[in-house]
Amino acid sequence: MKNAKPIIAIVSCYKMIDGQPSQAVYQKYIDAVNFYGGNPILLPNTAADSSNFEALLAMVDGILLTGSYSNVAPTRYGATHREAKQDLGRDELSFKLLAYADKTNTPLLAVCRGLQEMNVHFKGTLHPDWREVEGFFEPHLEDSSQPLEVQYQPVHDVVIEPAGRLAAFGKKWHVNSLHKQAINKVGERLLVEALAPDGLVEAISLSEHPFMIGVQWHPELNYEKDNLSKFLFTEFIHYASKQRTE
Template identity: 80%
Template sequence: MPTYRPIIAIVSCHKMVDGQPAQAVYQKYIDAVHFYGGNPILLPNTAAESDNFDALIAIAEGILLTGSYSNVAPARYGASHIEEKQDLGRDELSFKLLAHAEKAGTPLLAVCRGLQEMNVYFDGSLHPDWREVEGFYEPHLEDNTQPLEVQYQPVHDVIIQPEGRLAAFGEKWHVNSLHKQAINEVGKGLFVEARAPDGLVEAISLIKHPFMIGVQWHPELNYAQDDLSKFLFKEFIHYASKKHGS
């Protein structure tokens, strides 16, 4: 009998493709979910407007909030600065998915922008640009003059907290880092799983939840080789499989 593949809903983003608006997910997220035993489905932003959203998302046994070119809208966390790279449809869908995951206990893995959405959903706030905050010194932003394979290489450590979910992996790891926004105030009910050596929050989890973890780095890049990426995706799919049987 074939092993059951839990259904993993992946949030989509607005992009322009060949001059036309499109809903898109980078292949690396789809491949990572499939590689570790999940059955990925893609949700367009319009899913948030559906009259039967609850019935639609009920089929998902796991939710993946991806990284994105866009940033969380300032109004979501009480800020007033100008944010040029917005995707309001992505915001709306991600926040509805977070609400569903919190209520239903659905496993959720949040990456980069996803971590920021997760923190804001739980009433946390963000630094619009970590470079404007005194004290952060690690290379958290990629050099976009370099090839992609260079941009996504590990550049700094994360220090894992001993009381958290990631402690089962170890105490420290070297990760990539490609982001402008960063966590300022941590959301209610969230636990800081890991920090960079300069103190920037690199991972969070919802304490009273079977599996809801957000990471600031990109585990999908080397999902089959990097040990921490393996740990994250294996745990995510494991809990999604348990959701199927619950």
């Protein structure tokens, strides 16, 4: 089976669908993994409670932490504000997956909420709402009055740090950064990969890990055409394929 596609575990989120509690993943994440040669599987948050967690993850070659409607629970990073949009099961699973990926060198790509989870896991902190922080001026949040295809188009630049992994792509790009929470203190062992012109951290990576990258924007939305999205997913699946064959 060494030539089979790498298996990519995608974290699921709690949602109410037709009045019923459900676990769900937006289709674009699944499509992007498929498009770049991965074999996606969906992990419900109950996987975190499994006594067989590591045996379950042993079949996985890469992990994708998606964006989400919910936000990281304040208690995870020492905050005390009230956060209305929480998914504690998602938190539990994502933090366990981050610990596993760190320990086993499993490739991991973290998007939006995933980046925030990654930063908090490594003892960083978050701004609960970047709009309440003096100095941030870029449009980091979508205009909900617009149709979805407009909301998720690129809105500001990111400047890529020369010492990071993304430097292999280039120096600057235009991204669709849509979020409320934002990195405050960068976590331990994490390298800042890209900044918005207003200084907001837009990408991070884990030092000395084969591939663990978090981005604040949404590469899954334009995964076929956007050059930085192509770079991220190509690299992610490449390292997942290496994980499968080693």
